[in-house]
Amino acid sequence: MGIYHTISTNDGETLKLTLNFGAVYALSKKNKELADEYFDMQRNLQKNQDKATELDMAKFIYIAYRCAHIDEDDVMNLEEFLYKITESREELSRTFSALYGVKKKQGSPMPSKGQRKKKR
Secondary structure (H helix, E strand, O other): OOOOEEEEEOOOOEEEEOOOHHHHHHHHHHOHHHHHHHHHHHHHHHHOHHHOOHHHHHHHHHHHHHHHOOOOOOOOOHHHHHHHEOOOHHHHHHHHHHHHOOOOOOOOOOOOOOOOOOOO
16 A cells, blocks of 8 residues: 545546555556656656646656556556646646655744844
């Protein structure tokens, strides 16, 4: 078992997604080409995290979809998946961030100069 995420579809369904290590390993055995694309994307995202396009995010999510359905024979291909998933850019970004592990930068815990009390 692993952690599963979901993404909405245009017709109101939800699709299960995962990128746990076991699922990625199974993908590499069942569909080496897609697994290699995942590893290439990982390397590129580590270097250029802020430059991921919406299409990059959608493809990354597609790979998570394939990992979550690794033992199923009737899965969507990439094009079918892209037409089916939500058109909400916010949900796409949020789901990508959850899968990739991107954390939003929090404000500094240190108060600003104006907020700090002056020592006398």
